[in-house]
Amino acid sequence: MISGLRERKRERNRALTAETAWRLFIERGYDNVTVADICEAAEIAPRTFHRYFPGKEDVVTEPLHRMAKIVADHIGASAPGESDIEVLRGAMTALARFAIDNRDLLIALRLVAERSHHIRAAYLGRPEHEHEIVGLLTARHPGADPDEWPRRLLVACTVATFRVWLEDYFETRFADPVDRLRTILDAVFTAARSRDGVQPSPGSVA
Template sequence: MGITSLRDRKREQNRIATVRAAWTLFIERGYDHVTVGDICVAAEIAPRTFHRYFASKEDVVAEPVREMTTIVTEFVTGAPAGLSDRQVLHEAMVRVARYVVERRDLLIALRTVAQQSSHLKASQVAVRTDVEPDVAALLDARHPDGEPGQWRRRLLVGCTTAAFRVWYEDFLRGDLPDPIGHLEEILAAIGS
């Protein structure tokens, strides 16, 4: 048990070191001028180790999106039963916003890297629309006696993630005096 736990921790440390090395190189040189080999040298890992964690260097750029998605899905899955779907999504978005606030400089830099690359889609790094059906399914699972795939839940997820993307762009564009308060205001507009 201890060896597995130690091995898992070491793998996660290697993965994090790989991500940090890659982001540093992307920011310094630009995405198009960094190879997987460059990342491996900077992270002091073998290419085989890199590919254990990532299929390509583009997956490294998408890491914040994966982390944001994990924050949402883990909260929705473990949310207290007494919360409404709206409250669950609201709290999940606030948790993602805290993640974004803590990593603002990095996310701005990565967005710039994506926009300057001829190979990357200059997509916004936020909660992706393609995971919305998964989040709606997690909400459905919170209501075992209810109607699965209810359109209202899908609409609520779509509106909530769209509201988050509006906040995300506002936040990255400039300093908001109260970023979480601004998100709360935007999320409240969904119910208006």
């Protein structure tokens, strides 16, 4: 019981520290804020900050880590009989709900990243996230070839689709953003199912 209370308090303090840092990044720009500035504003010691985050960069990218975890958790919890397409559809829908709940924060952090050359250079177009998704999907099919290109292509198209949806959602408030995402994904998945000459392994991609 006491351990649980301590963990909740730690997570609450960690979240407050992150919110303080994000506010400073938005106000001053990422490159103009130091860990010392964050600690002063959050009224914590530097050692406390580093218990929560290895460095300043990790505060900015924490929402991305949360989003990656949402996808990983959804894939891990998927039923064995679900196809990769259905699993990815569900994962992207869960991701969209997170983006909707945190729209203002994600927009603000996007601006922070765009104004910082360091953040852009470190996180622009990193392919390992897609590789991780491919690996998680492949693990659902014992004996499947991890280099099977239809699965890799499916993941790349799905991730690109979500990015397109997210950019549109940042600019426009749709009446039903989740339904819009599903419509776009359906178009991509229909194309994936009907690719000429591609016959996915049974129970894997399609």
